[in-house]
Amino acid sequence: MAEAHPVGFQWVMEAKRRGAKVFHVDPRFTRTSAVADAYLPIRAGTDIALLGGVVRYILDNELDFREYVLAYTNAATIVSERFSDTEDGDGFFSGFDPETGTYVQDSWQYEGNEDSSGSGHTAKERDSASGLEHESHGARVDGDTPRDETLQHPRCVYQILKRHFSRYTPEMVERVCGIPQDKFLELAQAWTANSGRDRTGMLIYSVGWTQHSVGVQYIRTGAIIQLLLGNMGRPGGGVMALRGHASIQGSTDIPTLFNLLPGYLPMPHHADHPTFDEWVDSIRHPGQKGFWGNAESFAASLLKAYWGDAATPENDYCYGYLPRLTGDHGTYQQVLNMIDGKIKGYFLLGQNPAVGSAHGRAQRLGMANLDWLVVRDLFMIESATFWQNGPEVATGEIVPEECRTEVFFLPAASHVEKEGTFTQTQRLLQWREKAVEPPGDARSELWFFYHLGRRLREKLAASSLPRDRALLDLTWDYPTHGPREEPSAESVLREINGYDVTTGRPLSSFAEARADGSTAIGCWIYTGVYADGVNQAARRKSRHEQDWVAAEWGWAWPANRRILYNRASADPDGNPWSERKRYVWWDAEKAEWTGYDVPDFEKTKPPSYRPPAGASGPEGIAGDDPFVMQGDGKGWLYAPSGVLDGPLPTHYEPVESPVRNPLYRQQANPTRKSYAHPVNSVNPSPPEEHSQVFPYVFTVSRLTEHHTAGGMSRTVRPLAELQPEMFVEVSPELAAEAGLAHLGWAHLISGRAVIEAKVLVTDRLTPLRVDGRVIHQVWVPYHFGFEGLVTGDSANDLFGITLDPNVLIQESKIGTCDVRSGRRPTGKALLDLVADYQRRAGITPGGHAPAVTTDQDVEGRDGS
Amino acid sequence: MVPDPNSLYGPLDPAPDAGYEDAPPRMGFFTDTSVCIGCKACEVACKEWNGVPGSGLDLLGMSYDNTGALTANSWRHVAFIEQPRPTGHGAAAFAGTPTGATVSAASAALAAGTAGPTGTDPGLPPGSPSAAARMVNGTPTDGEPASGGPGSRVDVLGDPVAAREPSAHPTVTRDSPTRTNGGAGPQFLGMPGGQPPGRGTGVEQRSDFRWLMMSDVCKHCTHAACLDVCPTGSLFRTEFGTVVVQEDICNGCGYCISACPYGVIDQRKDDGRAWKCTLCYDRLGAGMTPACAQACPTESIQYGPLEELRERAAARVQTLQERGVPEARLYGHDPNDGVGGDGAFFLLLDEPEVYGLPPDPVVTTRDLPAMWKRAGLAALAMTAATVAAFVVGGSS
């Protein structure tokens, strides 16, 4: 965190100053480790084993916050008797379909709900990254699920959890992660000792957890711990994602993502959502409890915002205009399709996939096979010059004279040259004022897309084709100002916020959303950001002039709420769990919820409220159910649906791993998304043969001095000079083994690429003893590319493409490689070297590792 | 006005001494390295505000330090020191992992030889590999018996005396000759020697590790030699007690560079003038915080009235020592030290020279009266010799 989010880290230091103990778990000793109280080196890709060990520690020692767990989580809920665990399935839950490599989730459901699985067969959901919609939208859960408040029922979640994690012993943690047992125990003790009524603990993660083939389950494990310890919905608690880009949260909320529409409404699927009603019902699950019950209002209001007067209740608000998913249209599928010539054009908007995405060579080859490419950026980035300066030009794979791609480079406006909102990592929207005009041809994306849209509409104005109606009926009349006709960002924000269609009054809450076409809302979770016609995101009341929650600085979605599910900061009766951790509570006198934050609960619903039988929507949520978006109002220790690779997290080895999974015969996540494409490959891992060809583990991450693919830092002199060269960090032990010298050169070889880097031999890296073997890990920054003030080979070139099944995020935090001394070859010799490794490793183009490994050789392994 | 008797040495309030009546309180920096995360925001913020030019694009291999030193083109410099030593609190970082010998010394020794063209003179010349190698051990200190006295915070190895409980893991005994430098001898070429990892006897294993970081800056000495030797008055004392080069005056004579006991001030090659931290004199005048201190995410760099900072620093040292960091000590805080105390002082976790700071700097002008006296005597001798030469022998 000190490396990648130093300013956020000030709060950790603040806590430390006040006596907090900071633990840092990382494959390498970083700036964070330097100031942490304890550093735990870990084998990359084994966090679930570590966290699972903590879960087991909590359960075995009954250190959970029992009152919280009983009342606010589904610990007591009874699960179907058809469910069987990985304990019994050697790494598989019940319901696995080897054909598709996905699960049928019926057997995971709560008892009595077996047939109302939110997802059923999940193959489709994996392709469209829509599994999680059911988690965030809440699975279909009946009002009354059988519970055992004593937590003794063998099929209650608590007992299932206990059984599931029973093999995650300290010994096993040491075996899998390479973390010594006493260090693990120190961590577990500190974490549990600092959680409860009077204390809370926070868990912070970043892409070190997401960029894995089991990434979602990493976070699930963290969430389970936090729920068990009563750290959710409370001040100083929570699971916090530290996101890496100024408005990456915003671009998820108002998604430039293929599978979502604004406000986490799903992009319709051609088979599942042929009609508006089917689409809406798939979100709200009629009869289900919780706030997604209002989904129709949000959906109708979005379409109303898009198509204005053309959208009427009669034509289902132009639902027919929406394009439909048929499967995986994610960025990696796109790239492979580009290579196959299926995609003609590509826009890059402040993004540099030639350096920043996994398998850089595939990215560049894909771009070299387009008809046209539009790059909008501040600087001439690698993704704009791949045809000229890319490594494939050096190897002869891309010949400029033979490369068809027509490239438009359009200069973009910087953050001070346009106004608008960023949504930062805690869901806080902050408006930026415009300081100066952009230079020359530089323009904001707002300008570009507004005028592009205008021009497209002009060109199609005479069209009578039905397919052009969606574009021609689109509301696209934003006021512009200035000689350059810059569209008004505030007017767009106003539309995002939503308004009453008849009066034009901005809405102040998504509770005002209507399904009758009387409201238009661009993104329902942002409703309120323009409440009262005031740009709430522009509020800048000094921190010195308000309390510590600082509710008048910017605006957080939803409803300017700073901590989600904060009803949980009070006990079931509505009183604070402790004076020290008071946050939101029930004021019996005024008969309303009150506190420092906006209560995440219906303001006047008393703690004693119990829903009438058959109630649905918000009405179905009891007065002591804080997790109001969930179908049962509970925090899910066990997820009966929504997570495609299991209701509980399970340690699987990374797709590329030098070791056999010590826990189960199943090696890697069986449901991971693989692409059998000739450009793609996976280095062999046990139990496959030849894994020793790539004996070392490499992991990548950021340096404080650089930003992602380097487009905003390798081009900036005061930053470039602070980390001027690509390097690889190796332990002294590996340096001895591979013959590497400090400040000498080394090259790293995977089945996809070879890159070179200067060597830093440092004590900050250590080998680990894993399952009796010594495992070496190396670390490389992924910031470098071939343009800018400082250049170097790109670490992401080493990766292949394998994705998490839930969210289609690639595993790019760990891979295997070989490390050799000296510089890499150039030209054709480079390709020969990679080919030689592929041959030795038995890698065939397009081949990938077997998904199921339980039938493979299990010698030298126990636990089966 | 008669100069203060402590004008050249000893405790002094420098602003009134430099002719400022009704001077504001003396302002300074307290840099607490125990909370430094080495992010280098200070370096960048300084460059942005002061328009400091680039200082070279070279990988130095000095851990994460690619700046190398304070120069005319780097007015803040974050030092990084990797040491296979205990942190004084917390668990040994690599206890229980199959480590071999440490390489910190060897890597440091190799890094010592890197050149850093900084566009300045003398900039960043290569260093002594053996001295670099020793850096990772911390400085051998006075070797006072651990039994008592204020100096007993560290043992003969410079290690904290408050030894941790022996770990369950095969950590190394304190007096093992190979613990902190184990493979450093044969591994000088960066080829760590020793046994294959994991098969060591245990004695060669490294387990302790700490990574020190410190943001260095001009010390703004109470007795600033650079200022006193400046023949143009370009270097001057501001009303805030800070020491600033006036870029419109400096003619690049270079005297200040030789005079600075900390090696701070430096000459820009393309420009010929001497440059260093101004403690953002322009910002101070506007009541603003210097750029580096304002940017510092973790309050490692604190800015304020020096008196207040000294109190804060003393309290911080006490807190740290209570929390099991006995190696915490202040540097440059003492008005009785050789430079009359620094306007920018530090909380360090090792001996100053480990961070590239002189252990006991003394302002050269302390001896100036004696120097002038000797020069006067020599001049008299010269005159006498001449007179004698002409008179004694007569005309031959």
Added chain:
Amino acid sequence: MSAHRPEVGDRFRRFRDRLAAPDPRRATPSGHDAATSGAPADATTGLTPRNGSGNGSGRQAGTVEPDSRRPRRRGGRRGGGEELRVPEATFTSYYGRPILKAPVWKWDIAAYLFTGGLAAGSSLLAAGGQLTGQPVLRRAGRVTALAAVSASAVFLIRDLGRPERFHHMLRVAKPTSPMSVGTWILTVFGPAAGVAAVAEAAGWLPRRGPLGLVGRALPPVGHAAGLVAAATAPALATYTGVLLADTAVPSWHEAYPELPVIFAGSALASGAAVGLLAAPPAQAGPARRMAVAGAALELFGAHRVETRLGLLSEPYRSGRPGRLLRAARLLTVAGAAGALLGRRSRAAGALAGAALLGASVATRFGIFYGGVASARDPRYTVVPQRERVNAARTGADPAAD
């Protein structure tokens, strides 16, 4: 200076002497470092030599940086790989980088040290000649003084980073800045020496006309100017000692008692050399005596800095500075001997003069580069200071043992 201030150099010298006694030639390369690394503690506390990392680092240092490697590793920066006479003291620094910034002054400042001294010495010679009625010495002295002081100005301005701003030197008058003091000395000396030298041209002027008037006025003006120059000359010759000493450069600063003496001697000798070169043996008596006096001062001072400062004498004895100072010593002795013995021979006198001039140049450059070398190596910064700190910590005064 305060009496209780520990004499770094002395202490180190005694420590070194004691150390050197049992094994003056450092038989084993691996032993010396260990011995030195332990030694400061021995010297200060009398504890047994440190074990553990002390020994270890000693071995390591021995392996890491054998003396034979030094030239290659450090490039030519430290002036060759001459074997050190003092065992390397164990010290720590940040990646071995120099703590101090070495002087940025180039060779021209060393040259100025010579020309400034020459100007001072020769103007004294001129004044002596003037007052004792020896026109040859006077004329040679005055002309040389002007030439030397002009060269000095050129050297000084050349060395500035911003030569066009040389006049900024006259903004202030700071007694704390030897360079400021020197500026003002030169401001007085330079014009005076110039006028005195110009006055020598009186003889070449026509007897009549306006120039004749000038010609008649010049000698008395030159007389006065010559005396002014001579009066400031000793200051000019010796302030440069303070100029170097008033720095953080370890071997310059610690040599502050000697530097003015050396420079005074060197100035006298070089001034005398002018007389020896210019005057026939019969008229060179004062110059010879000046030469001997100057040489004596120079030799005495140089010997002191090469021996008194302990570790900090080392830069004056090794590498290029060592060679320069050894050459200076030889030339000085030769020059003084020549001056004394060559009373009858013009050639011998001239040779002696040339030797003395050469000696003066060598001395200045030797002292100059010795200091520069001491600033470039962090050892000379750290070791004495570390000793001082350790002494203060233990409360013991190692100098008193």
Added chain:
Amino acid sequence: MFVGSLAWEGVSGMGLRTFIEGWPVYRQLTGTDPLGRGAAAKSARSAGLTARTEAAESVARSVCPYCAVGCGQRVYVADGQVTQIEGDPDSPISRGRLCPKGAASKSLVTSPLRQTTVRYRRPYSTQWEDLDLDTALDMIADRMLAAREQTWEDADEQGRPLNRTLGFASLGGATLDNEENYLIKKLFTAMGALQIENQARI
């Protein structure tokens, strides 16, 4: 010579008396700073020095463009140029602090390496050429429409609507404003373009 030495202080032509009084040596002799350390040595430039933020014509309240912590920034502008970007002390998130990247924001936006004109690379070309922004916009619109036409899918085999094109794709948005992302998604969705992705997938 004294006159010369004072010329830089901008007092030439103001009379001898002013010269003398402005001469630091005179100030040393007559003032409170006999050693010429401070008050006497201060130059006219130093005396007139102010923070350039004081001279800013406007200050924009902004947010750091790098990571997602959302540190407050103040952007100072003079003569239409950004003269300084630094942390906003009012921000409860960052309390005025910035990391090295945030602190380099001024260098980012004023970098000489920034591209400020449209660049165009023809198919099979080995170099860039210039292109008018308006023309570029028009060419891009044409290519989008053409790609859309070539790849339009009305319905699947079973006649269920698809209403889409997979002929072009887009990547980016995590560094853009919400308003921009909103327009991008809205426009592309209306065009039937599905393959819109950003860093959140990566």
